[in-house]
Amino acid sequence: MECVIYGEGTDRVRQVDCGEPAGAGRTVSKHLRELDEGEFAWVRLDSPTERELADLTEEMGLHPLAVEDAVQAHESPKGERYGDVLAVALRTLWYIESASEVETGEVMVFLGPRFALTVRHGWADPTTEAARRLAADPERSSFGPAAVLHAVLDVVVDSYTDAAAKVRTDLTDLERCVFSSSRDDVTEQIYTLKREVLEFRDAVRPLVPVVREFVTGSRSLWPHDALPYFRDVVDHLHRADAEVRSLDELLNSVLDAHLARVGTWQNDDMRRISAWAAIFAVPTVFTGLYGMNFRHMPELHWSFGYPLAVGVMVTASALLYRSFRRNGWL
Known part of the structure; x- marks a missing residue:
């Protein structure tokens, strides 16, 4: 005090x-x-x-x-x-x-x-x-x-x-x-x-x-x-x-x-995930079709069948990647 x-x-x-x-x-x-x-x-x-x-x-x-x-x-x-x-x-x-x-x-x-x-x-x-x-x-x-x-x-x-x-x-x-x-x-x-x-x-x-x-x-x-x-x-x-x-x-x-x-970050992440999922969907479809092991399928016995399939998968994936890059998804 x-x-x-x-x-x-x-x-x-x-x-x-x-x-x-x-x-x-x-x-x-x-x-x-x-x-x-x-x-x-x-x-x-x-x-x-x-x-x-x-x-x-x-x-x-x-x-x-x-x-x-x-x-x-x-x-x-x-x-x-x-x-x-x-x-x-x-x-x-x-x-x-x-x-x-x-x-x-x-x-x-x-x-x-x-x-x-x-x-x-x-x-x-x-x-x-x-x-x-x-x-x-x-x-x-x-x-x-x-x-x-x-x-x-x-x-x-x-x-x-x-x-x-x-x-x-x-x-x-x-x-x-x-x-x-x-x-x-x-x-x-x-x-x-x-x-x-x-x-x-x-x-x-x-x-x-x-x-x-x-x-x-x-x-x-x-x-x-x-x-x-x-x-x-x-x-x-x-x-x-x-x-x-x-x-x-x-x-x-x-x-x-x-x-x-934060919402924008989440949207960006979802777009990237969706873009990569779409790119990987192309080879998934090809490998899935040719992995069904049917006897009568086109080009199974053709020498250029495998390189052609791989080329188509790579080309399609590259085109999708380029498209997503242009749109800002990747």
Whole structure:
């Protein structure tokens, strides 16, 4: 657990001791009571248990349902208001290029009148970068706890943009494989990337109306000066959402193109097999007829009968081969 007090100005950021998470509620409550005018506290938790959040629930006035969502960490992006506390659930994600997989986590942000509480699950930790950005721009501290929400949103949305760029790179590689001259079957890779893009979409799309509400809904949530910053996040999120939609549609097109090429390969193989079967049918007919061992058959006792039969078979097969080559079957 980390607890940082923010105030207006570059020298108004200080870290305080919150003790162990299991008994930190009273300590945090004491710090909140001792805040000066214009100050707010940011408490950061990593993968806490329900017991560790119990004290904070009572001392900070958190709703039990919101706390349950923060502990379970299986919520879709959403924003809920419980009295004076705003609870926002975000999905974090990072793209593993070596495995072409999207890994997800979750951050729950609670905003009170004079505090911000973030609860993180998963490998990615946007709160660390958010704290760095907030420290680098102390003027945003004047927004109050809303500055924490903006900083976390900004980092999360930037990670969406970075992940989308990496997914597009892998998709471009798949397109090259699909339209190359080789016959590599990349159906499994396309389906795998499609599944990851769907997981990506489930993280981005539900967040769009949530963040849009921050700038089009009730503006009493934070100072007027904070609205341009949230509009900037909305713009970036819309671009990320449009990119995910584009990736999803492109994957569908790539899959259709690949399946069409597989069908073409199969047709080519069937034409080659049919062409060779037709060529070998000519000598098969001749040898079959003369292999029936009837006594009275034409040219059985003629000296040139055998060479003539072989010549006819070779000539007919050669003509068929030439015809199939001209038609592109061979």
